[in-house]
Amino acid sequence: MFSSLRSLAVLILASALAAQEGAPRWIVSLAGRGFDLAPLRTAVRSGADAAKVRTIVADFEKRMRADQAEFLAFATGLGAKVTHQWWIVSACAVELRAEKLEALTAHPRVLRIDADERVGLAGPAPAPIKDATNANNHNSDAVNLLGILGQGVAIAILDAGQDEKVGTLTRPHSVYFVDGDPLNTTGGGLSGSRLLANFKVGQMPPDDLTGHGTGVAAVAAGAKWDKGTLSDAGHAPRAGIVGYSVADDAQGNSLYSTIVSAWQKVAADRATFNIVCANHSALGSPLPMHPSQQALDSAAWNADLLVTVAAANFGASSASSQSACNGLAVGATEKDTRKVAEFSSRGPLWGDAKRNYPDIVGNGVSIYMPDHDQESIASRYIASGTSFAAPQIGGAALLFRSVKTNATALETKAALLATTEDISGKNLAHPLATRNAYGSGYLRDDRLITLAQGQGLVVSDALTSPGQKKSHTLNVTSGRWYSAVVTWPRLDYQSAGWSDLALKAFAGATELSSSDSARNLYEKVVFQAPSSGQVRLEIEGKSLEAASVTCALAASEVPAPFEPGAIASYGQACAGSGFSYTIPAAAPAPRLSSFGNVSSDQPLGSDDHKLQIVYDQSAVPYALSANGIAFRHDDTTWDLSLPYSFELQVEVGTAAVLPAAISSSFATNLSGNLNQVVGFRRIAIEPPSAPNTKPSEWRFQVPFDHPFVWLPLPGKGLLVQLTHRASSPGFGDAYRVAADAMQDPAANPILSSLLGTSPTATTGTRLVGFGPVIGWMLLGTSGIAPLLAGDEPPRLGSNYTLELAQAASFGTGALLVGASDRFWGAIALPFDLTALGALGCSILASGETQVPFLLDGAGRKKLVLDVPPLSALVGGPLFHQALILDPASNSLGIAVSAGLRATIGGQR
Numbered sequence: 001m002f003s004s005l006r007s008l009a010v011l012i013l014a015s016a017l018a019a020q021e022g023a024p025r026w027i028v029s030l031a032g033r034g035f036d037l038a039p040l041r042t043a044v045r046s047g048a049d050a051a052k053v054r055t056i057v058a059d060f061e062k063r064m065r066a067d068q069a070e071f072l073a074f075a076t077g078l079g080a081k082v083t084h085q086w087w088i089v090s091a092c093a094v095e096l097r098a099e100k101l102e103a104l105t106a107h108p109r110v111l112r113i114d115a116d117e118r119v120g121l122a123g124p125a126p127a128p129i130k131d132a133t134n135a136n137n138h139n140s141d142a143v144n145l146l147g148i149l150g151q152g153v154a155i156a157i158l159d160a161g162q163d164e165k166v167g168t169l170t171r172p173h174s175v176y177f178v179d180g181d182p183l184n185t186t187g188g189g190l191s192g193s194r195l196l197a198n199f200k201v202g203q204m205p206p207d208d209l210t211g212h213g214t215g216v217a218a219v220a221a222g223a224k225w226d227k228g229t230l231s232d233a234g235h236a237p238r239a240g241i242v243g244y245s246v247a248d249d250a251q252g253n254s255l256y257s258t259i260v261s262a263w264q265k266v267a268a269d270r271a272t273f274n275i276v277c278a279n280h281s282a283l284g285s286p287l288p289m290h291p292s293q294q295a296l297d298s299a300a301w302n303a304d305l306l307v308t309v310a311a312a313n314f315g316a317s318s319a320s321s322q323s324a325c326n327g328l329a330v331g332a333t334e335k336d337t338r339k340v341a342e343f344s345s346r347g348p349l350w351g352d353a354k355r356n357y358p359d360i361v362g363n364g365v366s367i368y369m370p371d372h373d374q375e376s377i378a379s380r381y382i383a384s385g386t387s388f389a390a391p392q393i394g395g396a397a398l399l400f401r402s403v404k405t406n407a408t409a410l411e412t413k414a415a416l417l418a419t420t421e422d423i424s425g426k427n428l429a430h431p432l433a434t435r436n437a438y439g440s441g442y443l444r445d446d447r448l449i450t451l452a453q454g455q456g457l458v459v460s461d462a463l464t465s466p467g468q469k470k471s472h473t474l475n476v477t478s479g480r481w482y483s484a485v486v487t488w489p490r491l492d493y494q495s496a497g498w499s500d501l502a503l504k505a506f507a508g509a510t511e512l513s514s515s516d517s518a519r520n521l522y523e524k525v526v527f528q529a530p531s532s533g534q535v536r537l538e539i540e541g542k543s544l545e546a547a548s549v550t551c552a553l554a555a556s557e558v559p560a561p562f563e564p565g566a567i568a569s570y571g572q573a574c575a576g577s578g579f580s581y582t583i584p585a586a587a588p589a590p591r592l593s594s595f596g597n598v599s600s601d602q603p604l605g606s607d608d609h610k611l612q613i614v615y616d617q618s619a620v621p622y623a624l625s626a627n628g629i630a631f632r633h634d635d636t637t638w639d640l641s642l643p644y645s646f647e648l649q650v651e652v653g654t655a656a657v658l659p660a661a662i663s664s665s666f667a668t669n670l671s672g673n674l675n676q677v678v679g680f681r682r683i684a685i686e687p688p689s690a691p692n693t694k695p696s697e698w699r700f701q702v703p704f705d706h707p708f709v710w711l712p713l714p715g716k717g718l719l720v721q722l723t724h725r726a727s728s729p730g731f732g733d734a735y736r737v738a739a740d741a742m743q744d745p746a747a748n749p750i751l752s753s754l755l756g757t758s759p760t761a762t763t764g765t766r767l768v769g770f771g772p773v774i775g776w777m778l779l780g781t782s783g784i785a786p787l788l789a790g791d792e793p794p795r796l797g798s799n800y801t802l803e804l805a806q807a808a809s810f811g812t813g814a815l816l817v818g819a820s821d822r823f824w825g826a827i828a829l830p831f832d833l834t835a836l837g838a839l840g841c842s843i844l845a846s847g848e849t850q851v852p853f854l855l856d857g858a859g860r861k862k863l864v865l866d867v868p869p870l871s872a873l874v875g876g877p878l879f880h881q882a883l884i885l886d887p888a889s890n891s892l893g894i895a896v897s898a899g900l901r902a903t904i905g906g907q908r
Contacts, residue, residue, distance in 0.1 A: 023095040025083065025116035027257055027291045029494060030071060030109045033090040035063045037302040044270055044304045045408070053271040060087040068092055071109050078103055084257045088264035088302075089294040089493055093257040111494055114291055118253040119283045119320075121160065121212050121387060131335045132219070132363035133235060133445075138392060140235040140445040143399055148449060150236025150398040152405070154196060155220050156266045156278040156305075157391075158259070159213030160252030161206045162243035163372040164190055164198045173214060173225065175370045176241060180223035180231075189240065194221070196273050198243035201265060202258040206245035208372040210252045211381045215369035216281050217241050220391035221398060225370045228377035235395025235445060239402070242266075242273050246282075254282065256292045263295035267303035275303075276401040276409070279394040281310040281387035284322035286350040287496075293323040294493035300326035301489045306401070306409040306416075308394040310386035311358040312345040316431065318357055319350040325490040325498065325521055328413060329357055331439060332364025332389040338426035340437045341365050344386055347436035352496075355519035356435050360420060362443045364389030396445045403452040410487050411458050414554035417522060418456075418485040419447035425562030425907055428795075430644050433564075440485070440524055447556060456556035457484075463501070463541035464548050470539045474555045476529035484537050484555035487522040491546050499549045500542040505535055516542070526561050563874050565793030565905025569898045570821070571830060571881075573785035574841035576895025577888035578806040578859040582780040583630055583698050587718070588619040588742055588750050591773045593695055599637035600741035600772045602755060603722045604685060604700060606644050610756035610764065612669055613771040614655040614662050615718045619750040621776070624710040624718070627858065628777030629678075630698035633688050634738040644685050646727040650678035652708055655719040659744075659752035664763050666754060670719055677704040680725065684791050687737050698775045700739075703805075703858055720774065725759040744769040779858075786859070788882045788897035796906030797869035804882050804897065807859040813884035815853060815863055818846030821879045821899060837891035844899035845879035855884070867904060874906045 039056045042048075064087040072082055072092065078100045084093035093116055096104060104110065133140040163173040171182060176193040178184040185192020200206040208214045218225070221241050222234040244262045246254040259280070266278055278299070284292055300307045307327030312320050322329060331344040340346075341364060347357030367388045371381040397412050407415070420441025427433050451458065461470050476482060484505060490498040502516035503523040512527035512535065529535060539551060586592035602611045629650055656671035663669050681702070688699060710718055744750055749769035756764035786807040794800040802815070822829055824846035831843040853861045867873065882897040889895040 023081065023097050025093060025095050025255070025257065026101070027091055027093050027114045027116050027260070028104070029111040029291060029294070030068065030090045030092070031111045031494070032109055034067050037298065040267065040302045048271060050272040053268070057268045063087070071107060074107050075104060080104070084261055086260055086264050086295070088267055088298050089260065089291060091260065091291050091294070112289065114256065116255050116257045118248060118255055120251070120253045121210070121282050132367065132392060133232065136336050137363055138235070138396065138443050138445050140396065140399065143445050143449045144233070144237070148399055148403055150221060150239030150402045152274065153276045153398050153402045154240030154242055154273045155394055155398055156242045156244055156275045157213055157217045158244045158246050158262050158266070158278065158280040159216055160210045160247040161204070161208040161213050161245035162195055162198045162217060162241065163208040163214040164195060165207050166375060167373045173370060173372065174375050175214065175218050175222040175225040177223060178238065180225045194238070194240050196240045196242050199245065199265065201244050201262045202246045202248040202254055204245060204247040204249065206243060209247055209250055211372040212252055212281070212387065213243065213245070214372045215367070215381045215383065216279060216387060216391045217243070218369045219367065219388050220279060220395035222370065226375060226377050230368050230380065235392065236398035236402070239398045240273055242269065242275060259292045260295040263299040266305070267299040270303040270305065275305065277306045277308070277394045277397045279308045279391050280322070281390050283312055283320045284309070286318055286321050286323050286352070288323045288325050288490070289494060289496055290323070293325070296322070296324060297326040297490050297493055300409060301491070304409045306397040306412045308390040308397070310390045313343045313385050314345050315343055316346055317350070318345045318347055321345050321349065321357065323349065328359045328393055328416065330386055330390040330393050331358040331361040331437065332384070332386045333361045333423070333442060334365045335363050338423040338442055340427050340432045341384070343384070344437070346431065352519055356439070356517065358439045360393055360417060360439045360441065360443060361423070362389040362392030393443055396443055396448055399445060400448050400452050403449060404458065407458065408460060408552060410489060410550065410552035411460060411554060414485045414487040414522065414552045415448060415451050415458055416443070417487070417524060418483045418554040418556050419444055419451055419558070422561040424564060447558070451554065451556045456554065458554045460550060460552045461539065462548050462550050463539070463544060466541055466544055468541045472537050472553055473534040474537055476532065476535050478529055478532040481526065481528050481558050481560045482535070482555060483524065483526045483558045484553065485522055485524045486539050486551055486553050488549055488551040490521060491549070497545065499545045501551060502540045502542055504538045506538060507531065507535055526558070560908035562907050563905045565795055566903040567790045567793040568901055570901050571842065571844040571899040572840070573787070573898040574838065574896055575783050575785050575889065576884055576886040577782050577808045578784050578786055579779040579782050580784040580806060581628060581701065581703065581777045583775040583777055585621045585624070585776045587615050587774045587776070589621060591742060595635045595695055596740045596742035596773045598741045598743040598770070599634035599738035601738060602772060603648060603724050604631060604737045604739045606646065606727045608725050608727055608759055610666065610759055610761045611722045611724070612666055612754040613720045614657060614659045614669055614752050615720070616659055616750040617712050617717050620718045622712065624776060625778065626704065626708050626776040627779050628701060628703040630701040630775035630777050631739045631772060632695070632698045632700070632775065633692045634740045635692045637738040643687065644727065645682055647680040647725050648678065648683045648702060649676065649680045649723040650702060650704070651676050651721040652710065653719045654713060655717040658717065659749045660747070660768060662752040662754055662766055662768060664754065664766050666756065666762055666764065669754060671716060674721060675708060677706065677708045678702055679705060685737055692740070701777060703777065703860065706857070723759050739772045741770065741772045786882060786884055786895055786897045788880065788900055790900055790902065794865070794867045794878060794902050794904050796867055796871065796873060796904065799864050799866045802863045802865070802880060802900065804853070804855070804861045804863065805859065807855050807884045807895065808886040808888070809855065809857050809859050811855045811859065811884050811886055813853055813855070813882060815851040816845045816847035816881045816883065817849040817851065817865065818879050819848060819877070820846040821901065833892060833894065838894050839890060841890070841894060841896045843881070843896070845881040871906065871908050873904045874908045876904050878902045878904060
């Protein structure tokens with residue numbers, strides 16, 4: 001079975017590259033290597049000098065060539081040309097014709113074969129660097145004022161080169177010199193700059209081709225490069241910079257083989273330049289077993305490097321993002337606001353639905369940086385992208401490791417994640433209101449360095465058996481908030497499985513917080529100290545991939561986190577005289593009891609549009625009467641989507657044309673006037689968790705503002721126009737619920753659609769024979785219980801909306817809003833009204849505040865409530881219940897909804 005699957009994968013790869021000029025290039029991962037990289041790990045962590053590390057690397061080269069000799073002889077016999085061999089991972093690269101590829105897989109050491117494709121830079125998609133580093137943002141400026149400038153450590157920049165020859169000069173750009181002064185030649189690198197070296201790894205020269213590499217280096221460790229007001233230093237302006245040009249063409253794109261070679265060279269150069277961090281702001285593979293990701297993870301662990309990568313700039317898609325298990329993937333935010341940029345790629349990581357992504361965020365929108373080959377005040381490189389967010393974190397790591405010189409990369413990673421700022425309160429709207437948009441939070445250099453200086457906990461440990469627990473104590477002060485993070489490495493680069501650790505915080509025997517995610521290589525807890533003294537931080541090794549797994553723990557005091565709030569129902573409603581809805585008819589009519597044969601992104605998808613559907617008379621019940629419209633999710637086309645919302649307007653009328661003759665003009669298809677039955681109304685989409693299996697399940701229902709009755713005219717069909725606007729921002733393929741739809745292949749179809757690409761479109765694309773299946777809603781039998789619901793919880797300084805439905809037509813009532821579900825004054829709750837004549841009804845919420853309302857003809861009411869901006873309210877509960885005066889319901893003449901318990905969100 002495995003062999004057939006592998007052969008299928010090979011055929012797919014071969015067909016994908018069949019058109020490539022010359023012999024296609026492949027990276028071959030090999031099993032059974034006869035040596036490991038422990039000598040490098042030991043040397044780096046013990047502070048061995050560069051000469052000793054060079055000796056170790058030379059031995060690796062010798063062992064690697066001997067280890068791969070037999071396989072390469074086999075490959076050469078098939079006509080392969082060997083282009084690369086690596087020790088950083090057990091792999092090599094070859095050129096081989098596609099038709100020979102399957103024969104290559106017959107060798108027993110071949111684990112996988114990947115195409116040696118080109119990948120591009122992760123940006124760009126204006127704020128100066130100084131806006132990213134000031135007190136309103138990452139605040140490295142405050143750290144720099146203390147004299148902490150990154151002295152003694154260096155960062156490796158894998159990019160399209162560094163500006164080692166600015167313009168016609170033979171020296172590097174001023175951004176690399178101490179204080180940005182080319183006359184200050186104390187930097188120790190090229191021409192006395194802090195550009196310690198600039199290596200050619202790819203096919204292009206190492207002098208910066210695009211400006212991207214110079215800009216990235218400037219964000220992490222650049223100096224103020226001119227006297228202009230927009231010029232500013234990066235995070236660590238005294239750190240060394242080592243360039244690794246991975247460009248294989250003039251646009252800065254790189255072959256995967258070049259990237260693997262670059263990671264190997266960075267690891268080999270680690271001791272020579274005291275490289276403690278590395279940044280790669282480029283696209284890549286989200287698959288951890290891809291050779292480029294194996295190499296990254298191996299370099300990070302074996303050479304003790306804190307690696308940062310750009311999360312990519314494709315919004316909802318992370319299909320081109322780097323996995324970076326042993327590094328940090330970085331998303332982008334706007335300056336000052338902390339809002340996640342809509343272009344910033346969001347998780348979960350493609351191919352691994354349980355892995356949150358990115359890990360951390362930093363400023364990456366409209367960054368002003370030095371322009372390569374230019375030093376004039378008027379010249380700027382201005383760009384947006386996660387490319388420029390990643391080096392914000394890399395630069396902060398330089399500062400940390402320059403202060404805490406014995407810190408490991410694992411400890412640095414834990415410290416970075418433990419000291420982030422909670423920005424969930426700045427990203428409340430979908431799709432940005434999630435850890436898969438902002439990761440563990442926003443970079444804060446000032447908090448990071450406070451931790452490096454000893455105010456907190458940074459420690460390493462090891463777990464040696466599954467189920468083992470290790471504890472460390474943190475000194476805390478009563479009422480203050482703390483964050484703790486444990487990190488651990490991926491060790492087997494040829495496996496997609498790794499260790500699983502959990503983290504808990506205890507005050508005595510009381511658990512304060514816990515974290516146990518399924519696939520991330522770190523856990524984070526945030527908790528409030530109940531008393532002064534010590535909190536115990538417990539690490540548990542739930543599963544281990546090796547006999548001993550190193551872990552690092554960092555903990556620090558943090559401000560009180562933003563609390564998102566919550567809302568949930570409780571208790572029971574009792575029946576009133578309101579109506580439920582039934583769906584007795586559909587269009588096309590035969591699809592009431594069976595699914596259509598296709599699916600449609602309209603109108604439930606996230607893209608704004610206008611959709612006009614023309615139905616033949618035969619597709620619609622005669623003398624149609626409706627109180628609403630409904631859609632069902634599809635039975636075959638289904639994506640695991642995230643929640644989103646949009647505004648929908650529904651208009652109905654008489655069609656001027658038959659479906660087969662539908663026009664590209666919206667106006668031409670209409671006979672007479674449109675009847676607006678739904679004014680623009682916010683529709684919240686809570687995606688289903690599985691495909692639809694029941695044609696009777698009309699999940700998405702939109703009641704009309706007023707009833708609609710349609711009597712057909714001779715030869716005229718029904719026209720339905722749906723206008724979709726104001727979608728929640730930042731959507732893509734991960735925000736899509738497919739509606740059940742119908743494709744009629746007949747010469748005279750019973751339905752057709754016209755699709756406009758904007759809500760105001762006047763013309764569109766004709767979709768003959770195609771359209772969504774619609775359910776017609778009618779008021780059902782009376783006696784249903786009223787329904788009180790809320791989409792968003794209350795938050796400080798804003799309002800929240802509750803919706804009441806299924807209540808008495810044109811009825812009146814009051815919404816109870818109180819502080820308790822146990823007492824209303826001297827009355828114990830719940831208070832049973834049965835003895836008063838309302839069987840099964842109970843008062844569930846105290847009514848310190850009472851909001852009167854008048855229901856519409858459909859028994860609905862939208863209630864908007866304000867929350868004052870008082871921080872003491874955060875975390876406090878509010879209890880709600882609707883009481884409706886309903887004489888037809890019972891002898892007391894009252895119907896009640898179930899209760900709603902809302903926790904107030906906000907910043908304490």
